Amino acid sequence: MKMSEGVEWTAHACALLAALPLGVGLPANALAEFHSLAPAYMAKHMQALARGGVVESVRGAGGGYRLARSGADISLWDIVEAIEGEEPAFRCSEIRQQGPCVTPQDDFRRPCEIHAAFGKAEMAWRAHLKSVSLADIASKVARKSTPQKRAAIAVWLQEKLS
Amino acid sequence: MKMSEGVEWTAHACALLAALPLGVGLPANALAEFHSLAPAYMAKHMQALARGGVVESVRGAGGGYRLARSGADISLWDIVEAIEGEEPAFRCSEIRQQGPCVTPQDDFRRPCEIHAAFGKAEMAWRAHLKSVSLADIASKVARKSTPQKRAAIAVWLQEKLS
Protein backbone atom coordinates (compact mmCIF):
# COMPACT_ATOMS: atom_id res chain seq x y z
CA MET A 1 0.00 0.00 0.00
CA LYS A 2 2.62 2.52 -1.03
CA MET A 3 1.90 5.73 -2.84
CA SER A 4 4.12 6.73 -5.72
CA GLU A 5 7.00 9.05 -4.93
CA GLY A 6 5.75 11.12 -7.85
CA VAL A 7 2.86 12.36 -5.72
CA GLU A 8 5.27 13.84 -3.20
CA TRP A 9 7.41 15.38 -5.95
CA THR A 10 4.53 16.96 -7.80
CA ALA A 11 2.73 18.10 -4.67
CA HIS A 12 5.80 20.07 -3.66
CA ALA A 13 6.22 21.36 -7.19
CA CYS A 14 2.61 22.53 -7.24
CA ALA A 15 3.02 24.17 -3.86
CA LEU A 16 5.86 26.17 -5.37
CA LEU A 17 3.80 27.08 -8.43
CA ALA A 18 0.96 28.14 -6.13
CA ALA A 19 3.28 30.68 -4.50
CA LEU A 20 3.94 32.33 -7.87
CA PRO A 21 1.82 35.14 -9.32
CA LEU A 22 -1.21 33.97 -11.25
CA GLY A 23 -0.33 32.69 -14.71
CA VAL A 24 3.38 32.50 -14.05
CA GLY A 25 5.11 29.12 -14.37
CA LEU A 26 8.43 27.33 -14.39
CA PRO A 27 10.03 24.74 -16.65
CA ALA A 28 10.21 21.15 -15.42
CA ASN A 29 13.96 21.44 -15.04
CA ALA A 30 13.59 24.27 -12.57
CA LEU A 31 10.89 22.45 -10.63
CA ALA A 32 13.22 19.48 -10.30
CA GLU A 33 16.17 21.64 -9.36
CA PHE A 34 14.23 23.39 -6.60
CA HIS A 35 14.16 20.16 -4.61
CA SER A 36 17.23 18.48 -6.16
CA LEU A 37 15.14 15.83 -7.89
CA ALA A 38 15.94 13.80 -11.01
CA PRO A 39 15.03 16.17 -13.88
CA ALA A 40 14.00 13.53 -16.41
CA TYR A 41 11.67 11.80 -13.99
CA MET A 42 10.18 15.03 -12.75
CA ALA A 43 9.46 15.94 -16.37
CA LYS A 44 7.58 12.66 -16.73
CA HIS A 45 5.45 13.38 -13.69
CA MET A 46 4.69 16.92 -14.82
CA GLN A 47 3.43 15.56 -18.11
CA ALA A 48 1.02 13.39 -16.13
CA LEU A 49 -0.15 16.43 -14.18
CA ALA A 50 -0.77 18.26 -17.44
CA ARG A 51 -2.77 15.32 -18.82
CA GLY A 52 -4.77 15.36 -15.61
CA GLY A 53 -5.60 19.02 -16.04
CA VAL A 54 -3.82 20.14 -12.88
CA VAL A 55 -1.25 22.23 -14.71
CA GLU A 56 -1.03 23.76 -18.17
CA SER A 57 2.06 23.35 -20.29
CA VAL A 58 3.61 26.08 -22.40
CA ARG A 59 5.91 24.76 -25.07
CA GLY A 60 8.93 26.41 -26.54
CA ALA A 61 11.60 28.70 -25.21
CA GLY A 62 10.48 30.50 -22.07
CA GLY A 63 7.75 27.92 -21.60
CA GLY A 64 7.14 25.55 -18.74
CA TYR A 65 4.29 24.60 -16.43
CA ARG A 66 1.81 26.77 -14.59
CA LEU A 67 -1.26 25.92 -12.53
CA ALA A 68 -4.31 25.29 -14.70
CA ARG A 69 -6.47 27.29 -12.26
CA SER A 70 -6.26 29.08 -8.97
CA GLY A 71 -4.44 27.26 -6.17
CA ALA A 72 -7.64 27.50 -4.16
CA ASP A 73 -9.33 25.30 -6.77
CA ILE A 74 -6.71 22.55 -6.88
CA SER A 75 -6.78 19.90 -4.16
CA LEU A 76 -4.27 17.28 -3.15
CA TRP A 77 -6.69 14.71 -4.51
CA ASP A 78 -6.44 16.30 -7.97
CA ILE A 79 -2.71 15.63 -7.85
CA VAL A 80 -3.08 12.07 -6.58
CA GLU A 81 -5.65 11.36 -9.26
CA ALA A 82 -3.40 12.72 -12.00
CA ILE A 83 -0.35 10.73 -10.86
CA GLU A 84 -1.85 7.54 -9.46
CA GLY A 85 -5.12 7.29 -11.32
CA GLU A 86 -8.64 7.01 -9.97
CA GLU A 87 -8.65 3.29 -9.27
CA PRO A 88 -9.35 2.43 -5.63
CA ALA A 89 -6.49 0.87 -3.67
CA PHE A 90 -8.72 -2.01 -2.69
CA ARG A 91 -9.42 -4.18 -5.71
CA CYS A 92 -12.30 -6.58 -5.20
CA SER A 93 -11.80 -9.70 -7.26
CA GLU A 94 -15.16 -11.14 -6.22
CA ILE A 95 -13.76 -14.24 -4.63
CA ARG A 96 -17.14 -14.65 -2.93
CA GLN A 97 -18.37 -15.97 -6.27
CA GLN A 98 -15.91 -18.86 -6.15
CA GLY A 99 -15.76 -21.96 -4.05
CA PRO A 100 -17.67 -25.11 -3.08
CA CYS A 101 -20.44 -23.30 -1.17
CA VAL A 102 -21.65 -20.99 -3.91
CA THR A 103 -25.31 -21.70 -4.74
CA PRO A 104 -27.45 -20.65 -7.69
CA GLN A 105 -29.54 -18.55 -5.29
CA ASP A 106 -26.60 -16.35 -4.35
CA ASP A 107 -27.14 -12.73 -5.23
CA PHE A 108 -24.02 -10.89 -6.34
CA ARG A 109 -25.62 -7.73 -7.68
CA ARG A 110 -24.66 -5.62 -4.68
CA PRO A 111 -20.98 -5.29 -3.73
CA CYS A 112 -19.89 -7.56 -0.91
CA GLU A 113 -19.66 -6.12 2.60
CA ILE A 114 -15.88 -6.16 2.64
CA HIS A 115 -15.71 -4.34 -0.67
CA ALA A 116 -18.26 -1.80 0.58
CA ALA A 117 -16.39 -1.15 3.80
CA PHE A 118 -13.08 -0.58 2.05
CA GLY A 119 -14.81 1.61 -0.47
CA LYS A 120 -16.25 3.83 2.25
CA ALA A 121 -12.89 4.09 3.98
CA GLU A 122 -11.28 5.13 0.73
CA MET A 123 -13.96 7.74 0.14
CA ALA A 124 -13.17 9.22 3.56
CA TRP A 125 -9.52 9.41 2.56
CA ARG A 126 -10.32 11.09 -0.71
CA ALA A 127 -12.72 13.50 0.95
CA HIS A 128 -9.97 14.70 3.23
CA LEU A 129 -7.55 15.16 0.34
CA LYS A 130 -10.23 17.03 -1.59
CA SER A 131 -10.65 19.39 1.34
CA VAL A 132 -7.03 20.55 1.23
CA SER A 133 -6.11 23.01 -1.53
CA LEU A 134 -2.77 24.20 -2.79
CA ALA A 135 -3.72 27.62 -1.46
CA ASP A 136 -4.12 26.12 2.02
CA ILE A 137 -0.71 24.50 1.77
CA ALA A 138 0.96 27.61 0.39
CA SER A 139 -0.47 29.89 3.05
CA LYS A 140 0.59 27.61 5.87
CA VAL A 141 4.07 27.28 4.43
CA ALA A 142 4.31 31.03 3.95
CA ARG A 143 3.33 31.69 7.55
CA LYS A 144 6.27 29.66 8.81
CA SER A 145 8.76 31.04 6.31
CA THR A 146 11.67 33.23 7.35
CA PRO A 147 12.87 36.40 5.62
CA GLN A 148 16.03 34.55 4.63
CA LYS A 149 13.99 31.84 2.96
CA ARG A 150 11.85 34.34 1.09
CA ALA A 151 14.96 36.14 -0.12
CA ALA A 152 16.63 32.94 -1.28
CA ILE A 153 13.56 31.94 -3.25
CA ALA A 154 13.21 35.42 -4.74
CA VAL A 155 16.81 35.35 -6.00
CA TRP A 156 16.41 31.88 -7.45
CA LEU A 157 13.12 32.76 -9.14
CA GLN A 158 14.69 35.89 -10.60
CA GLU A 159 17.16 33.67 -12.41
CA LYS A 160 14.66 31.02 -13.50
CA LEU A 161 11.95 33.37 -14.70
CA SER A 162 14.18 35.69 -16.73
CA MET B 1 -1.49 2.82 -4.56
CA LYS B 2 -2.63 -0.78 -4.66
CA MET B 3 -3.47 -2.85 -1.66
CA SER B 4 -2.22 -6.41 -1.50
CA GLU B 5 -4.61 -9.09 -2.68
CA GLY B 6 -3.79 -10.82 0.59
CA VAL B 7 -5.98 -8.33 2.43
CA GLU B 8 -8.99 -9.37 0.43
CA TRP B 9 -8.20 -13.04 0.88
CA THR B 10 -7.70 -12.85 4.62
CA ALA B 11 -10.63 -10.51 5.19
CA HIS B 12 -12.94 -13.05 3.59
CA ALA B 13 -11.26 -15.86 5.51
CA CYS B 14 -11.75 -13.98 8.77
CA ALA B 15 -15.37 -13.28 7.92
CA LEU B 16 -15.84 -17.02 7.58
CA LEU B 17 -14.08 -17.69 10.88
CA ALA B 18 -16.26 -15.04 12.52
CA ALA B 19 -19.34 -17.02 11.52
CA LEU B 20 -18.06 -20.08 13.37
CA PRO B 21 -18.75 -20.80 17.05
CA LEU B 22 -16.32 -19.16 19.45
CA GLY B 23 -13.00 -20.96 19.61
CA VAL B 24 -13.61 -23.07 16.53
CA GLY B 25 -11.24 -22.75 13.60
CA LEU B 26 -10.23 -24.17 10.25
CA PRO B 27 -6.93 -25.20 8.67
CA ALA B 28 -5.42 -22.88 6.07
CA ASN B 29 -6.18 -25.41 3.34
CA ALA B 30 -9.88 -25.24 4.08
CA LEU B 31 -9.86 -21.44 4.21
CA ALA B 32 -8.25 -21.40 0.78
CA GLU B 33 -10.63 -23.99 -0.58
CA PHE B 34 -13.68 -22.06 0.57
CA HIS B 35 -12.92 -19.35 -1.99
CA SER B 36 -10.89 -21.44 -4.45
CA LEU B 37 -7.66 -19.63 -3.62
CA ALA B 38 -4.06 -20.83 -3.94
CA PRO B 39 -3.52 -22.91 -0.77
CA ALA B 40 0.20 -22.23 -0.37
CA TYR B 41 -0.23 -18.49 -0.69
CA MET B 42 -3.22 -18.41 1.63
CA ALA B 43 -1.13 -20.30 4.19
CA LYS B 44 1.48 -17.54 3.91
CA HIS B 45 -1.07 -14.85 4.55
CA MET B 46 -2.59 -16.68 7.49
CA GLN B 47 0.84 -16.88 9.08
CA ALA B 48 1.05 -13.10 8.80
CA LEU B 49 -2.36 -12.78 10.45
CA ALA B 50 -1.16 -14.98 13.29
CA ARG B 51 1.98 -12.88 13.74
CA GLY B 52 -0.24 -9.82 13.83
CA GLY B 53 -2.36 -11.30 16.60
CA VAL B 54 -5.56 -11.41 14.56
CA VAL B 55 -5.83 -15.18 14.62
CA GLU B 56 -4.36 -17.91 16.77
CA SER B 57 -2.78 -20.95 15.25
CA VAL B 58 -3.17 -24.47 16.50
CA ARG B 59 -0.47 -26.79 15.25
CA GLY B 60 -0.71 -30.46 14.60
CA ALA B 61 -3.42 -32.74 13.35
CA GLY B 62 -6.86 -31.23 13.78
CA GLY B 63 -5.29 -27.81 14.15
CA GLY B 64 -5.73 -24.68 12.08
CA TYR B 65 -6.58 -21.05 12.63
CA ARG B 66 -9.22 -19.45 14.79
CA LEU B 67 -9.92 -15.83 15.68
CA ALA B 68 -7.70 -14.58 18.48
CA ARG B 69 -10.67 -12.78 20.07
CA SER B 70 -14.32 -12.08 19.46
CA GLY B 71 -15.24 -10.94 15.97
CA ALA B 72 -16.63 -7.79 17.54
CA ASP B 73 -13.12 -6.94 18.71
CA ILE B 74 -11.36 -7.43 15.36
CA SER B 75 -11.54 -4.63 12.83
CA LEU B 76 -10.66 -4.51 9.16
CA TRP B 77 -7.75 -2.31 10.12
CA ASP B 78 -6.33 -5.11 12.28
CA ILE B 79 -6.23 -7.26 9.17
CA VAL B 80 -4.71 -4.57 6.97
CA GLU B 81 -2.09 -3.88 9.60
CA ALA B 82 -1.18 -7.55 9.87
CA ILE B 83 -0.88 -8.05 6.11
CA GLU B 84 0.38 -4.70 4.87
CA GLY B 85 2.15 -3.33 7.91
CA GLU B 86 1.61 -0.10 9.77
CA GLU B 87 3.64 2.15 7.48
CA PRO B 88 1.61 5.00 5.98
CA ALA B 89 1.04 4.86 2.23
CA PHE B 90 2.46 8.34 1.87
CA ARG B 91 6.18 8.27 2.52
CA CYS B 92 7.68 11.68 3.12
CA SER B 93 11.28 11.79 1.97
CA GLU B 94 11.76 15.34 3.22
CA ILE B 95 12.64 16.78 -0.14
CA ARG B 96 11.94 20.20 1.36
CA GLN B 97 15.35 19.89 3.01
CA GLN B 98 17.07 19.70 -0.37
CA GLY B 99 17.67 22.30 -3.03
CA PRO B 100 19.25 25.67 -3.72
CA CYS B 101 16.85 27.68 -1.57
CA VAL B 102 17.34 25.89 1.72
CA THR B 103 18.68 28.28 4.36
CA PRO B 104 20.26 27.63 7.76
CA GLN B 105 17.24 29.31 9.36
CA ASP B 106 14.83 26.72 7.97
CA ASP B 107 13.02 24.81 10.67
CA PHE B 108 12.33 21.19 9.85
CA ARG B 109 11.25 20.00 13.28
CA ARG B 110 7.56 19.91 12.42
CA PRO B 111 6.37 17.76 9.50
CA CYS B 112 5.81 19.65 6.29
CA GLU B 113 2.28 20.69 5.36
CA ILE B 114 1.98 18.15 2.57
CA HIS B 115 3.11 15.36 4.84
CA ALA B 116 0.67 16.51 7.51
CA ALA B 117 -2.26 16.64 5.11
CA PHE B 118 -1.62 13.16 3.76
CA GLY B 119 -1.15 11.91 7.30
CA LYS B 120 -4.55 13.24 8.34
CA ALA B 121 -6.23 11.74 5.29
CA GLU B 122 -4.70 8.40 6.07
CA MET B 123 -5.86 8.61 9.68
CA ALA B 124 -9.41 9.17 8.41
CA TRP B 125 -9.08 6.06 6.28
CA ARG B 126 -7.78 4.00 9.17
CA ALA B 127 -10.46 5.34 11.50
CA HIS B 128 -13.14 4.07 9.17
CA LEU B 129 -11.52 0.67 8.90
CA LYS B 130 -11.19 0.52 12.69
CA SER B 131 -14.92 1.21 12.99
CA VAL B 132 -15.87 -1.90 11.03
CA SER B 133 -15.61 -5.20 12.89
CA LEU B 134 -15.74 -8.75 11.65
CA ALA B 135 -18.97 -9.11 13.61
CA ASP B 136 -20.45 -6.22 11.60
CA ILE B 137 -19.42 -7.89 8.36
CA ALA B 138 -20.64 -11.31 9.42
CA SER B 139 -24.03 -10.06 10.54
CA LYS B 140 -24.63 -8.15 7.33
CA VAL B 141 -23.60 -11.14 5.26
CA ALA B 142 -25.81 -13.42 7.32
CA ARG B 143 -28.81 -11.16 6.82
CA LYS B 144 -28.55 -11.50 3.06
CA SER B 145 -27.85 -15.22 3.10
CA THR B 146 -30.32 -17.74 1.72
CA PRO B 147 -31.32 -21.06 3.30
CA GLN B 148 -29.56 -22.84 0.45
CA LYS B 149 -26.35 -20.97 1.18
CA ARG B 150 -26.54 -21.73 4.89
CA ALA B 151 -27.13 -25.41 4.12
CA ALA B 152 -24.22 -25.59 1.69
CA ILE B 153 -21.87 -24.03 4.23
CA ALA B 154 -23.13 -26.31 6.99
CA VAL B 155 -22.43 -29.41 4.90
CA TRP B 156 -18.99 -28.18 3.94
CA LEU B 157 -18.11 -27.26 7.52
CA GLN B 158 -19.28 -30.66 8.70
CA GLU B 159 -16.64 -32.24 6.50
CA LYS B 160 -13.85 -29.78 7.34
CA LEU B 161 -14.36 -29.74 11.10
CA SER B 162 -14.58 -33.48 11.61
Added chain:
DNA sequence: TTTAATCCGGATGTTATATGTCCGCAATAG
Protein backbone atom coordinates in the same frame (compact mmCIF):
# COMPACT_ATOMS: atom_id res chain seq x y z
C1' DT C 1 15.49 32.19 -40.70
C1' DT C 2 18.17 29.94 -37.71
C1' DT C 3 18.97 28.60 -32.91
C1' DA C 4 18.02 27.28 -28.36
C1' DA C 5 14.61 26.06 -25.12
C1' DT C 6 10.88 23.37 -23.96
C1' DC C 7 7.07 19.92 -23.82
C1' DC C 8 5.33 15.33 -25.70
C1' DG C 9 5.10 10.48 -26.16
C1' DG C 10 7.27 6.30 -26.77
C1' DA C 11 11.02 2.98 -26.17
C1' DT C 12 13.99 1.10 -23.10
C1' DG C 13 16.46 -0.45 -19.06
C1' DT C 14 16.82 -1.19 -14.00
C1' DT C 15 15.19 -2.07 -9.45
C1' DA C 16 11.79 -3.20 -6.04
C1' DT C 17 7.63 -5.26 -4.74
C1' DA C 18 3.95 -8.54 -5.20
C1' DT C 19 2.71 -13.01 -6.16
C1' DG C 20 3.27 -17.78 -5.72
C1' DT C 21 5.64 -22.39 -4.65
C1' DC C 22 8.36 -25.54 -2.07
C1' DC C 23 10.90 -27.67 1.58
C1' DG C 24 12.60 -29.10 6.04
C1' DC C 25 11.47 -28.50 10.83
C1' DA C 26 8.50 -28.50 14.92
C1' DA C 27 4.27 -29.57 17.22
C1' DT C 28 0.37 -32.49 18.14
C1' DA C 29 -3.71 -35.73 17.90
C1' DG C 30 -4.84 -40.34 17.31
Added chain:
DNA sequence: CTATTGCGGACATATAACATCCGGATTAAA
Protein backbone atom coordinates in the same frame (compact mmCIF):
# COMPACT_ATOMS: atom_id res chain seq x y z
C1' DC D 1 4.67 -43.98 15.04
C1' DT D 2 2.29 -41.59 11.61
C1' DA D 3 -0.50 -38.25 9.48
C1' DT D 4 -1.71 -33.54 9.87
C1' DT D 5 -0.79 -28.96 10.41
C1' DG D 6 1.63 -24.44 11.21
C1' DC D 7 6.36 -22.00 10.82
C1' DG D 8 9.88 -19.69 8.55
C1' DG D 9 13.04 -19.38 5.01
C1' DA D 10 14.62 -20.06 0.27
C1' DC D 11 13.44 -19.61 -4.16
C1' DA D 12 11.19 -18.34 -8.68
C1' DT D 13 8.36 -15.44 -11.48
C1' DA D 14 5.41 -11.52 -12.72
C1' DT D 15 4.15 -6.94 -12.26
C1' DA D 16 4.84 -2.37 -11.09
C1' DA D 17 7.80 1.50 -9.81
C1' DC D 18 11.63 4.11 -10.89
C1' DA D 19 14.52 6.32 -14.18
C1' DT D 20 16.71 7.68 -18.59
C1' DC D 21 16.93 8.83 -23.34
C1' DC D 22 15.57 10.14 -27.88
C1' DG D 23 13.21 12.04 -31.99
C1' DG D 24 9.56 15.16 -33.08
C1' DA D 25 6.78 19.35 -32.47
C1' DT D 26 6.37 24.03 -30.88
C1' DT D 27 7.78 28.59 -29.91
C1' DA D 28 10.50 32.74 -28.31
C1' DA D 29 14.25 35.25 -29.43
C1' DA D 30 18.68 36.22 -31.73
